[in-house]
Amino acid sequence: MNKYVVARGIKKGAQYFIAALLAAVTFFPLIVTFISSLKTNDEILLGMFSMPKVWNFSNYPDAVRIANALKSIANSLFVAIATLVVTVIIAMPAAYTIARKSYGYLKAVYILFMAGVMVPVHCTLVSVTKISSSLGTKNSFAFLILIYTAFNLSQAIFLFTGYIASLDRGLDEAAKIDGCGDLHLLVRILMPICKPIIATEAILVFIYGYSELIFSLILITDSSKYTISRAMLNFTANYTTDYGPQFAFVIMSMIPMLIIYLVLHEKVEAGILAGAVKG
Numbered sequence: 001m002n003k004y005v006v007a008r009g010i011k012k013g014a015q016y017f018i019a020a021l022l023a024a025v026t027f028f029p030l031i032v033t034f035i036s037s038l039k040t041n042d043e044i045l046l047g048m049f050s051m052p053k054v055w056n057f058s059n060y061p062d063a064v065r066i067a068n069a070l071k072s073i074a075n076s077l078f079v080a081i082a083t084l085v086v087t088v089i090i091a092m093p094a095a096y097t098i099a100r101k102s103y104g105y106l107k108a109v110y111i112l113f114m115a116g117v118m119v120p121v122h123c124t125l126v127s128v129t130k131i132s133s134s135l136g137t138k139n140s141f142a143f144l145i146l147i148y149t150a151f152n153l154s155q156a157i158f159l160f161t162g163y164i165a166s167l168d169r170g171l172d173e174a175a176k177i178d179g180c181g182d183l184h185l186l187v188r189i190l191m192p193i194c195k196p197i198i199a200t201e202a203i204l205v206f207i208y209g210y211s212e213l214i215f216s217l218i219l220i221t222d223s224s225k226y227t228i229s230r231a232m233l234n235f236t237a238n239y240t241t242d243y244g245p246q247f248a249f250v251i252m253s254m255i256p257m258l259i260i261y262l263v264l265h266e267k268v269e270a271g272i273l274a275g276a277v278k279g
Contacts, residue, residue: 030254037247044243060252062245069249071224072231077256079141079227080209083148087156087205088198090149095160096186100172110161116154122214129218139222147215152205163197164190199264206260228253 036044037059039052063069097103098110128147137143167190175185191198213229220230228249235246 033247033250037244037251039244039247041240041243044247056244059244059248062242063249063252066242066245067231067234067249068223068226069231069252072226072228073253073256075141075225076210076227076229076253079145079148080206082141082145083152083209084202084205086145086149087152088201091153091156091160091201092191092194092198093186094153095157095164096182096190098157099161099164100169110157113154113157116151117158121151125214125218128215132219137219139220139225141225144215144219145209147219148205148209148212152208155204156201159197159201160194163194167193203261203264207257210257 032049035051036048038055038057039059040056043050043052094113098106132138132140132143135143171189171193172185175189180189210227211229212227216227216230217233220226226234232246232249235242235249
């Protein structure tokens with residue numbers, strides 16, 4: 001019995017050690033980034049991991065001035081949230097139709113959507129640029145949101161279809177007996193049940209829309225409409241880079257993402273585990 005207790009204690013100790021090690025590895029870059037956001041260029045270049053001699057909080061106002069940080073964060077939030085909303089509005093009905101209807105062409109439609117997952121985003125840059133020039137949509141958030149939605153739809157439909165297909169069809173039959181049509185069934189019955197997978201996809205789409213660089217770089221040239229990734233380039237001049245304000249900008253831009261994750265993390269974990277639970 002004593003040997004069993006000792007072995008169990010050692011096992012728990014090893015688990016705690018591994019958890020602490022993983023936490024340290026995860027938080028170490030964040031800590032270094034925060035410390036660097038309070039240092040001068042010379043202190044960063046001479047010792048990335050050293051503590052600042054003087055806590056240089058002026059880097060944060062400098063970040064706001066150089067990169068128009070608050071405006072760019074607001075722009076990124078708008079683009080990311082709008083992309084998220086449009087993606088869910090389009091993907092949920094499409095996934096419901098594919099998962100619940102028996103039309104003969106739906107399998108081909110689903111395969112077509114899945115093929116979109118395999119399309120390299122960067123191979124479309126020339127085409128997207130030409131389309132934008134032809135339509136006169138440069139510096140248009142609407143066009144940028146449309147592009148982001150297009151590249152997130154395949155993944156969203158894949159996740160939503162699998163989740164809806166795993167739900168008991170008895171829910172559909174009971175709802176239809178009560179007089180629910182397809183729209184009411186989707187909105188009132190299935191979407192509340194699908195909250196975990198919607199939250200999971202919400203995190204993925206939000207991160208993409210919030211931090212994407214390539215399309216925002218080629219489609220947005222108006223400095224008042226810069227997103228975070230595009231505004232980050234403002235810290236680099238011809239021969240110098242303002243590292244302190246740049247790190248400060250990184251810390252500021254992380255706050256909305258952290259809040260979104262804290263709000264949705266329980267739903268995300270439920271969505272990740274749903275497949276294992278449902279088998």
